[in-house]
């Protein structure tokens with residue numbers, strides 16, 4: 627069965643997800659970090675793009691209260707960690723590949739050169755799911771069928787988010803609107819890619835909104851008409 631798929635992002639008031647110097651989502655507050663941990667504690671697996679791993683180098687390892695919450699919910703102590711990397715640019719030294727008991731997966735394409743495939747196979751389960759671009763429908767199907775993922779959390783970045791929206795695979799969006807202006811035409815936004823033409827833009831329905839300090843915690847579901 628297809629996993630339920632939620633996307634989570636922190637964005638500045640002008641829609642940016644990083645800063646000009648590539649500092650990632652550090653502009654978000656501690657409260658946003660707590661919200662991320664809470665939402666992660668429901669997820670069987672987390673999926674990100676290679677750009678996010680290269681920029682932010684997350685571990686996806688849970689500790690303390692959030693590990694406890696996962697166990698109470700009948701989940702594994704840590705979520706499955708999956709990265710999309712068509713060319714294999716994700717480094718095998720990334721912290722997500724350090725062992726924490728949860729499987730680490732790389733979804734790649736036939737484009738991956740042997741000198742990238744071999745080191746990644748040493749640290750992760752590598753799955754080829756496309757000729758030149760990763761087929762996200764296959765990714766989601768594999769996670770659901772081979773790894774029994776029921777709740778999948780997408781943590782960016784902008785390119786992966788676009789591909790998943792385009793494939794119609796996102797069910798919910800958690801957005802934190804941060805009271806910051808970042809600017810910069812080359813600084814990534816929450817959804818990149820080629821963009822949509824007017825009739826194809828994605829409609830969302832607001833499920834919940836909460837102001838915490840100067841931030842807005844927003845929760846939407848995708849409106850499929």
Ligand SMILES: NC(=O)c1ccc[n+]([C@@H]2O[C@H](COP(=O)([O-])OP(=O)(O)OC[C@H]3O[C@@H](n4cnc5c(N)ncnc54)[C@H](OP(=O)(O)O)[C@@H]3O)[C@@H](O)[C@H]2O)c1
Nearest residue numbers: 636650651675676677678712713715760782783784785786
């Ligand atoms: N504010 C937030 O909440 C937040 C959250 C996450 C990330 N970020 C920021 O987002 C930025 C990264 O975003 P991004 O858009 O540059 O990168 P991204 O979406 O994280 O990753 C892009 C990479 O993923 C692979 N990829 C994506 N779609 C693919 C497809 N269909 N087929 C094959 N490969 C595919 C490619 O890897 P290969 O090059 O290996 O082929 C591509 O270069 C960073 O600055 C990070 O800090 C912010």
